[in-house]
Amino acid sequence: MDDAVNVPDIGAFGRMLGFRVTEWCDGHVRMEMDIRPEHLNRSGVLHGGIISTLLDTACGYAGTWCGTKGHVRWAVTVSLTTHFTGQARSGTLITIGRKRGGGRKIFFASAEVQDENGQVLGFGDSVQRYRSGSEDPEGIPYRAPT
Amino acid sequence: MDDAVNVPDIGAFGRMLGFRVTEWCDGHVRMEMDIRPEHLNRSGVLHGGIISTLLDTACGYAGTWCGTKGHVRWAVTVSLTTHFTGQARSGTLITIGRKRGGGRKIFFASAEVQDENGQVLGFGDSVQRYRSGSEDPEGIPYRAPT
Amino acid sequence: MDDAVNVPDIGAFGRMLGFRVTEWCDGHVRMEMDIRPEHLNRSGVLHGGIISTLLDTACGYAGTWCGTKGHVRWAVTVSLTTHFTGQARSGTLITIGRKRGGGRKIFFASAEVQDENGQVLGFGDSVQRYRSGSEDPEGIPYRAPT
Amino acid sequence: MDDAVNVPDIGAFGRMLGFRVTEWCDGHVRMEMDIRPEHLNRSGVLHGGIISTLLDTACGYAGTWCGTKGHVRWAVTVSLTTHFTGQARSGTLITIGRKRGGGRKIFFASAEVQDENGQVLGFGDSVQRYRSGSEDPEGIPYRAPT
Numbered sequence: 152m153d154d155a156v157n158v159p160d161i162g163a164f165g166r167m168l169g170f171r172v173t174e175w176c177d178g179h180v181r182m183e184m185d186i187r188p189e190h191l192n193r194s195g196v197l198h199g200g201i202i203s204t205l206l207d208t209a210c211g212y213a214g215t216w217c218g219t220k221g222h223v224r225w226a227v228t229v230s231l232t233t234h235f236t237g238q239a240r241s242g243t244l245i246t247i248g249r250k251r252g253g254g255r256k257i258f259f260a261s262a263e264v265q266d267e268n269g270q271v272l273g274f275g276d277s278v279q280r281y282r283s284g285s286e287d288p289e290g291i292p293y294r295a296p297t
Numbered sequence: 298m299d300d301a302v303n304v305p306d307i308g309a310f311g312r313m314l315g316f317r318v319t320e321w322c323d324g325h326v327r328m329e330m331d332i333r334p335e336h337l338n339r340s341g342v343l344h345g346g347i348i349s350t351l352l353d354t355a356c357g358y359a360g361t362w363c364g365t366k367g368h369v370r371w372a373v374t375v376s377l378t379t380h381f382t383g384q385a386r387s388g389t390l391i392t393i394g395r396k397r398g399g400g401r402k403i404f405f406a407s408a409e410v411q412d413e414n415g416q417v418l419g420f421g422d423s424v425q426r427y428r429s430g431s432e433d434p435e436g437i438p439y440r441a442p443t
Numbered sequence: 444m445d446d447a448v449n450v451p452d453i454g455a456f457g458r459m460l461g462f463r464v465t466e467w468c469d470g471h472v473r474m475e476m477d478i479r480p481e482h483l484n485r486s487g488v489l490h491g492g493i494i495s496t497l498l499d500t501a502c503g504y505a506g507t508w509c510g511t512k513g514h515v516r517w518a519v520t521v522s523l524t525t526h527f528t529g530q531a532r533s534g535t536l537i538t539i540g541r542k543r544g545g546g547r548k549i550f551f552a553s554a555e556v557q558d559e560n561g562q563v564l565g566f567g568d569s570v571q572r573y574r575s576g577s578e579d580p581e582g583i584p585y586r587a588p589t
Numbered sequence: 590m591d592d593a594v595n596v597p598d599i600g601a602f603g604r605m606l607g608f609r610v611t612e613w614c615d616g617h618v619r620m621e622m623d624i625r626p627e628h629l630n631r632s633g634v635l636h637g638g639i640i641s642t643l644l645d646t647a648c649g650y651a652g653t654w655c656g657t658k659g660h661v662r663w664a665v666t667v668s669l670t671t672h673f674t675g676q677a678r679s680g681t682l683i684t685i686g687r688k689r690g691g692g693r694k695i696f697f698a699s700a701e702v703q704d705e706n707g708q709v710l711g712f713g714d715s716v717q718r719y720r721s722g723s724e725d726p727e728g729i730p731y732r733a734p735t
C-alpha cells in the first residue's frame with residue numbers, strides 16, 4: 152500500500168507474529184503472514200490461536216478504516232468465533248476480513264484465512280464495539296496508546 | 298508439577314508466548330502466562346488473539362490428559378468461541394480449562410482466562426476432535442511430530 | 444414464584460413452545476419446558492433450534508431482572524453460541540442462565556439446558572445489549588410493545 | 590421444487606414454525622418462512638431463537654442433500670453460532686445455507702436469514718456430524734425415525 156493514511160499500526164503482537172496489511176479500505180482488509188517454525192503447535196502444525204488472532208485482527212480492521220489523514224478509529228473485540236477447516240505447516244497465509252453490518256456502537260465482521268493455494272484454514276465472525284469517538288467514519292486524531 | 302508424565306509439550310508457539318502448564322489431570326488444566334510488552338495490540342492492551350490462544354490450548358489439554366507414562370493423546374480443534382470481558386496490560390494470566398462432555402471422537406471443553414486479581418478477561422467453548430488412537434484414555438506412545 | 448413483580452412476560456413464542464420461568468433473580472434464571480411431539484425434528488429428537496431458543500431466552504433474562512414493581516428491563520441479543528451435547532425425545536427440560544459480566548451497555552451470559560436426569564443437552568454463551576433505559580437496575584415502567 | 594427426491598422432510602417442529610424448503614441441491618439450500626404473531630418475543634419482534642432454528646436447519650440441509658431417489662442423509666448439529674443483525678415483525682423470511690468444508694465425518698456450513706427486502710437479520714456458522722452411513726453422498730434408504 153502506498154498511501155500511508157491507510158496503513159494501520161499492527162501493534163507489538165502483530166510485529167511478533169509478523170503479519171502485514173496488504174489492502175485496507177472501508178469494510179475490507181487483506182493481510183498476509185508467512186508461517187514460521189515458532190508458529191507451530193505441539194503437533195507441528197500452525198497453532199489454532201494464530202488463526203483466531205488473524206481473524207480477530209482482520210475483523211477489527213474491516214470496521215475501522217478511516218480515510219482522514221492522521222486520524223484513526225479504535226474498536227474492542229466483544230466476541231469471536233473460529234471454525235478450523237484445514238491445517239498448514241509452512242507457506243504464506245492470506246486473511247480477508249469484511250464488515251457485515253451493525254449500528255453506531257457495535258459492528259459485525261467476518262473473516263477467512265487461506266493458505267497460498269486457496270485452501271481455507273479457518274473462518275469466523277466477530278462482534279466489535281467502537282471506542283468512544285470511533286463511531287464516526289472520520290475517526291479521531293491519532294495518539295499513541297500510553 | 299512434579300510428575301513428568303503429566304507435563305504436556307507446549308509446542309513452539311507456546312514457548313514463543315511463554316505460557317506454562319501448572320496443573321493437569323483428567324478433564325482439567327491450569328495454565329499461567331506473564332504478559333509481556335510484545336503481547337499487546339495497537340491499543341496497548343493484551344491482544345485478543347492471545348486470549349483465544351490460551352482458551353484453545355486449555356480446551357485441548359482438558360480433554361487429552363493421559364496417565365500412562367510415555368504416552369500422549371492428540372486432539373484437533375474444530376471450533377472455538379471467545380467472549381472478551383476484560384482487558385489487561387501486564388501481570389500474570391491464569392487460564393483454567395475443563396472438559397464438559399462428548400463421545401468417543403469429539404469432546405467439548407470450556408475455559409476462562411483471569412488476571413491475577415481474578416478479573417475474568419475472556420471465556421469460551423471449544424469443540425475438539427480426537428486424532429486416531431487418542432480416543433482411548435491410555436493414549437498412544439509419544440513420537441515427536443515430523 | 445410468588446412475587447408477581449418478578450415474573451417475566453415470556454412472549455408469544457414462549458407460550459407457543461410452552462416454557463415457564465420458575466426462578467428469577469439478579470443474574471440468575473431457571474426455566475422449565477415439557478418436550479412435546481411438535482418440538483421434534485425430522486430425526487425424531489428435540490430440534491436443536493429449541494435448545495438455542497432456551498439458551499437465548501435464559502441469557503436474556505439472566506441480565507434483565509428488575510426488582511422494582513411494575514418496571515421492566517429489555518435487552519436485545521447480539522450473538523449466541525450453542526454447543527449440542529445430548530439428545531432428548533421427551534420429558535421436562537431445565538434451563539439455567541447466569542450473567543457473567545459486562546458493562547453499562549453490553550452484558551455476557553451463559554446458560555445450560557439439562558434433561559430431568561441432569562444430562563446436559565446443550566450449553567452456550569450470549570452477548571446481549573441493553574435497550575435504552577434498561578441499563579439501570581431499576582428498569583423502566585412497563586409498557587406493552589406495540 | 591418439482592422433484593420429490595429433493596424435498597426434505599422438515600419434521601414436526603419445522604411444520605409448527607411453518608418453514609418450507611424452496612431450493613435444495615448439493616451444498617446449498619434456500620428456505621422460506623412467513624412470520625406469524627406467535628413467532629414474536631416479549632418485545633414484539635421475531636424471537637432470536639427462530640433465527641437460530643432457521644440457521645441450524647439450513648446448515649444441516651446444506652450438507653445432507655442426496656440425489657438418490659428414496660435415500661436420505663442425516664446429520665447431527667455439534668455447534669451453532671448466531672449473530673443478530675436486524676429485527677423483523679412480519680413478512681417472509683428467506684434463509685440461505687451453504688456447506689463450507691469438512692471431511693468424511695464432520696462438515697462446516699454457514700447460513701444467513703434475510704427479510705423480504707434483503708436486510709440481513711442474522712447469520713451464523715455450524716459444525717455438523719454425519720450419522721453413520723450418511724457420510725456417503727448416496728445416503729441410505731429412508732426409514733422414518735421411531
